[in-house]
Amino acid sequence: MALIALAADKGSPGVTTAAVALSAVWPRRVLLAETDPAGGDLVYRSAAAHGGPLNPNTGMLSIAATARRGLVPDQLWDHVQPLSGGLEVLVGLGIAEQAAGLTGLWPTLGRAFSALADSPHAPADVIADCGRISGDTPAVELFPHAALVLLISRTEPEAIARVRDRAAALATKLHGGPRGAASLATPLIGVVLIADPGDAPKIAGQVNDMLVHAQTGARVVGTIAEDPSGADQLAGRKRGRLDKSLLIRSARKVAADIYQQYGAAWAHQAQLDGGPAR
Numbered sequence: 001m002a003l004i005a006l007a008a009d010k011g012s013p014g015v016t017t018a019a020v021a022l023s024a025v026w027p028r029r030v031l032l033a034e035t036d037p038a039g040g041d042l043v044y045r046s047a048a049a050h051g052g053p054l055n056p057n058t059g060m061l062s063i064a065a066t067a068r069r070g071l072v073p074d075q076l077w078d079h080v081q082p083l084s085g086g087l088e089v090l091v092g093l094g095i096a097e098q099a100a101g102l103t104g105l106w107p108t109l110g111r112a113f114s115a116l117a118d119s120p121h122a123p124a125d126v127i128a129d130c131g132r133i134s135g136d137t138p139a140v141e142l143f144p145h146a147a148l149v150l151l152i153s154r155t156e157p158e159a160i161a162r163v164r165d166r167a168a169a170l171a172t173k174l175h176g177g178p179r180g181a182a183s184l185a186t187p188l189i190g191v192v193l194i195a196d197p198g199d200a201p202k203i204a205g206q207v208n209d210m211l212v213h214a215q216t217g218a219r220v221v222g223t224i225a226e227d228p229s230g231a232d233q234l235a236g237r238k239r240g241r242l243d244k245s246l247l248i249r250s251a252r253k254v255a256a257d258i259y260q261q262y263g264a265a266w267a268h269q270a271q272l273d274g275g276p277a278r
Contacts, residue, residue: 002147003113004258005035005187007130007139009166013154014194016041017231018224019129021251023087024234027259029124031080033090033113034060035139036131037099040092042083045235049082059091064101067108073116084236092129099138106138110145133166143174146187148262150221155195155203163191164210167218175217188262190221192254197225197246221261222254 006022008015016034020042023032034040043054063071063079080088093099102109113126128146130139143149149170153163167189174187191211195203200223208220230247232238242248 002117002262003110003126003128003142003145004148004150005128005130005139005142005146006150006152006192007133008152009159009162010132010134011154011159013152013159014224014231015131015152016129017234017247018150018152018192018194018251019127020087020234021224021247022255023127024085025248025252025255026125026127027255029088029122031076031088031090031113031116031124031126033126033128034092035090035109035128035142036092037102037137037139038096038131039094039098040129042089043091043094045237046089047084047236049084049086051084054081054083054089054091056091056094059089060093060102061091061098063090063109064105067102067105067112071108071112073112073119074121076112076116077122088124102138106141107145110142113142114145114147140170140173143170143187148188148190148258149174150190150192151218152192152194154226155193155199155207160207160210163207164214164216167191167211167216168214171217189216189218190258191218192221193223194226195223197223197250200225200250222257223250224254225250 006015006019023030034042043056048054058081059079066075080090082088116124116126128142133140151163151166153159170189193204204220204223211218225246227245227247230245233240233242233245
């Protein structure tokens, strides 16, 4: 199907939590890639399938040398580690200074992530946690290869204003200007709100109207529940029925809605590009 890139404009709205939650309930095989140039979090907060810690040297850091010699999509699997729950992860950089080793390689990574869906051997979608994209972060070089860019935002007025402006700036950068309809250009730009479940439908409608009025080309594609307890369970800091949490239930709906809305179109595009439908 596709590369789906998740990012935020500023602050800590929960991009990593959203990326892990969506990956955990994604309807196809998925690879979660920590592509935040500032460094990843999973090596500190998640256990590997063998019960021990994740290896910080296997992932984005180890793939840097490989990518300089060219990168076939299936090679990504050589750098992947499974989490204790089975989710397959490309562990992020340890510190921001290591991002220098990926200079010039971000488009190569973007192409490999995008093409992994059409691998004849081990196809999978890729959900990329790009972190914050304010400033000149190189992670935006992944975006032209994505089918969908999801901006994660909380619902405070200043956060909503920032996500509106960021969506408009991305539309200019990726499409040459704001679009009145999100379907006119790819990558599509969507917004996922982190919201109180009781207020989510009303706020989502209001934010979507604002995005349309501002002609950003972006649309609200769903809401993920503000659920600190569920986030702690997802990160392994708390025990409980994670599948029953508001966080996972809301993430499952967002994943299903995205797949239902865009999955057929992405499969059709793959056929037009000469790849097999998935």
